[in-house]
Amino acid sequence: MPQTKAEIVSAKIQEEMKRVAPHAKVRVDFEGHNDDGADIYIYAPRKHTDMLASRAKKLRDSMVKGDQFLTIRILAEDIENMSEEAKKKYGITA
Secondary structure, three states: OOHHHHHHHHHHHHHHHHOOOOEEEEEOOOOOOOOOOOEEEEEEHHHHHHHHHHHHHHHHHHHHHHOOOEEEEEEEEHEEEHHHHHHHHHOOOO
């Protein structure tokens, strides 16, 4: 089954985040984009959030280099500041 470049890049980033921090929750959203982008949400404890976000951005930059039409946004949030409703909505157990 052919995948879009956005799906391939987001799958690689998601795989890397799970390898580095298995306790982190990674969610990919293609809703706001046609086939040319994705939003990647990383939910992790505060001490890991910045490290995971910077690693994901470096990986994104290396994979998207030269493709000016592909939009991959990395959004990281620490789970300690999330409300209980948001944790239930995204299936986060902390």
